[in-house]
Amino acid sequence: MAAKGLSRAKEVCSQRPAVAKGATARGKKVIGYPCVYVPLELLAALDIVPYRLYGEMREPVTEADRVLPASFCPIMRSCLDCALKGRHDFLDGVITIHSSDPQEKTARIWQSYTTLPYFHFVDMPGTTRPEAVDYFASQLKGLVTTLESLSGKKLSADNITKAINAYNHQRSLVQSLFELTRPSPPLLTGTEIVQVIKAVMSLPVDEGNQLLTEVIEEAKARKQKSEAQRARLLLWGSTTDDAEVMAVLESNANVVFLEDCGGYRPYRGKVSTAGDALTALARHYLTEITCARTFIQNVAAPTKKDYHKDLHARYGYLKSVITDWKVDGVVLLLVRYCDPFAFEVPAVKDYFASLGVPATYIEYDYTEGSLAPMRTRVEAFLETIG
Amino acid sequence: MAEGVHLGDLFFAGIDIGSTMTKAVIINAEGNIAAAIKGPTGAEHRHLANDVMLKALDGAGLKLEDVACIIATGYGRFNVPFADEHITELSCHAKGVCHLFPGARTVVDIGGQDAKCLKVREGRLIDFAMNDKCAAGTGRFLELTAQSLGIKVEDLAALSEKATSPVEISNMCTIFAQQEVVMHLSQGKRIEDIIAGLHRALAERVAALARRLGVEPEVVLTGGVAKNAGMVLAMGQSLDCELLVPEEPLLTGALGAALLARERTIRLLAEGKPLERKPRRLEKATFYS
Numbered sequence: 001m002a003a004k005g006l007s008r009a010k011e012v013c014s015q016r017p018a019v020a021k022g023a024t025a026r027g028k029k030v031i032g033y034p035c036v037y038v039p040l041e042l043l044a045a046l047d048i049v050p051y052r053l054y055g056e057m058r059e060p061v062t063e064a065d066r067v068l069p070a071s072f073c074p075i076m077r078s079c080l081d082c083a084l085k086g087r088h089d090f091l092d093g094v095i096t097i098h099s100s101d102p103q104e105k106t107a108r109i110w111q112s113y114t115t116l117p118y119f120h121f122v123d124m125p126g127t128t129r130p131e132a133v134d135y136f137a138s139q140l141k142g143l144v145t146t147l148e149s150l151s152g153k154k155l156s157a158d159n160i161t162k163a164i165n166a167y168n169h170q171r172s173l174v175q176s177l178f179e180l181t182r183p184s185p186p187l188l189t190g191t192e193i194v195q196v197i198k199a200v201m202s203l204p205v206d207e208g209n210q211l212l213t214e215v216i217e218e219a220k221a222r223k224q225k226s227e228a229q230r231a232r233l234l235l236w237g238s239t240t241d242d243a244e245v246m247a248v249l250e251s252n253a254n255v256v257f258l259e260d261c262g263g264y265r266p267y268r269g270k271v272s273t274a275g276d277a278l279t280a281l282a283r284h285y286l287t288e289i290t291c292a293r294t295f296i297q298n299v300a301a302p303t304k305k306d307y308h309k310d311l312h313a314r315y316g317y318l319k320s321v322i323t324d325w326k327v328d329g330v331v332l333l334l335v336r337y338c339d340p341f342a343f344e345v346p347a348v349k350d351y352f353a354s355l356g357v358p359a360t361y362i363e364y365d366y367t368e369g370s371l372a373p374m375r376t377r378v379e380a381f382l383e384t385i386g
Numbered sequence: 387m388a389e390g391v392h393l394g395d396l397f398f399a400g401i402d403i404g405s406t407m408t409k410a411v412i413i414n415a416e417g418n419i420a421a422a423i424k425g426p427t428g429a430e431h432r433h434l435a436n437d438v439m440l441k442a443l444d445g446a447g448l449k450l451e452d453v454a455c456i457i458a459t460g461y462g463r464f465n466v467p468f469a470d471e472h473i474t475e476l477s478c479h480a481k482g483v484c485h486l487f488p489g490a491r492t493v494v495d496i497g498g499q500d501a502k503c504l505k506v507r508e509g510r511l512i513d514f515a516m517n518d519k520c521a522a523g524t525g526r527f528l529e530l531t532a533q534s535l536g537i538k539v540e541d542l543a544a545l546s547e548k549a550t551s552p553v554e555i556s557n558m559c560t561i562f563a564q565q566e567v568v569m570h571l572s573q574g575k576r577i578e579d580i581i582a583g584l585h586r587a588l589a590e591r592v593a594a595l596a597r598r599l600g601v602e603p604e605v606v607l608t609g610g611v612a613k614n615a616g617m618v619l620a621m622g623q624s625l626d627c628e629l630l631v632p633e634e635p636l637l638t639g640a641l642g643a644a645l646l647a648r649e650r651t652i653r654l655l656a657e658g659k660p661l662e663r664k665p666r667r668l669e670k671a672t673f674y675s
Contacts, residue, residue, distance in 0.1 A: 088402075129608060214399070360513075360514075373516070376474050376475070376476070378512075379474045380514055383473065383474060383477040383511060384477075384511045384512060384513065384514075
């Protein structure tokens, strides 16, 4: 464990299962989750280690093809493929959530075709209305019940507050991490950030916070390079889990902001510590995580619509990102069949156009073979804004 | 201007390694073409950008040293070890097309393995859309379906002219479209009508790509598929506008690359910077596995 900071992040990414098995060996329960809508505070409070499940872009999908239709989210397909190949057998269980239909539809297959001791599917509403928050809180209560029986521990005011504080600290650390991409040139590359976030999502919260603290220190100590000015890009999409994808985007540019679930999105805001913890978690996760799958509308009553607030919550918040991070161009990057985000592309692209920021939409099929065409598209885009 | 260097003495080259064809163009200081050649890329030849370059040099009666700058483009652009710079085929096509048609606003390029639509202005690429990783909507679609009809790609245009009622090809998957072709044949449809149907299907697919960007005249059609008059007709019908086609629709990318090489050199000379004539040798790509 000699490695620290960025080299530690790289090390963790290259041996994620081994890192998780280490926690298992120390007597901890480790639960996998593919989507950042799962409130990790509930796991941490019960001394369970959350472990983000990713697909494996370089692993040909073979097993999942036996059980899944063809036109289907390649990331969930790959996650399930890894599960069916026994790659997650060290886990004590998996939690999936109804953030997208592929997750809901694979839940049963996951349960039927793997032998994990624990599996929980969380239902989640599609809007942010008050009754939706209440419903989501009730579903989280159900999750707590099964997690309690798995861990043999009880959720208490004390342990959930501690967990919320620990993850709030993680949020503020990631927010600080992104402060380091504001200078020109940035002190951290997007490729490094993807690795750091991936490592953090593979570690217990305190270890993740330790890693983030080290990375921030390391990057702050870096000498500002006086290299030729490169274009500063904002990446908008569902999730980026592969450093090589980022390396393609960054071959002639810097990705200074990652508006996706492998970057900033899961760490926006803070969970309130006032009032009922489950309601606070439900409200935070539903409203602060700006996934395109959620219909974000602040006031539903016909006479009291707050369009400005609605626009801000949907994608208007990106306006200040563009200014604060001095963004030159936006890459809307989606994995094929990511319908919730694909439906949002025309509006978001037009919104960037209205701000006078060039944007390009690139779709890839989550295979290594898609990297070369991606490179051509990224380069061509950079040539248009260069 | 750097000492001893006269722009008028210099030549510039663009080399475009596409999925199917490799193209090279050498121009002089005025931007006039000194040599232009094309040949199949093929499995072996993608290592051999050097051969293509050599042939182009021979064609122009030049030596490698006479060329001030070489820009490589196309999907094999990284396999040209002697190039000074790599620029995507999108920017090079934009440059080449605008040189030939200064009024061009939209370019539709249908190559062997991809189709792209470009919005251009004054020689610059403004926006673009490219097809998915799929043969549908590319020259390969016509190649393969022609094969299943037992005819040559070169004959498609003449045959399609004799169509009286083109068939509907509903499936744009190249493989399934072949099956549809077989079905039409078995139903006794005329080959001419089937070919015209294929042209329409391909044109519709590419037009959908172009509509994403918005089609503004003048519209220029390039790429190998533009040599097929039947496709030019179908594409014009799908886009509901007149299409301009360069005399050599395959060469616009390489021409654009050569023009960009010329611009780069003029820029360097204007800034008083030395021309980075790195010791170039026409060797075959070794890093390509």
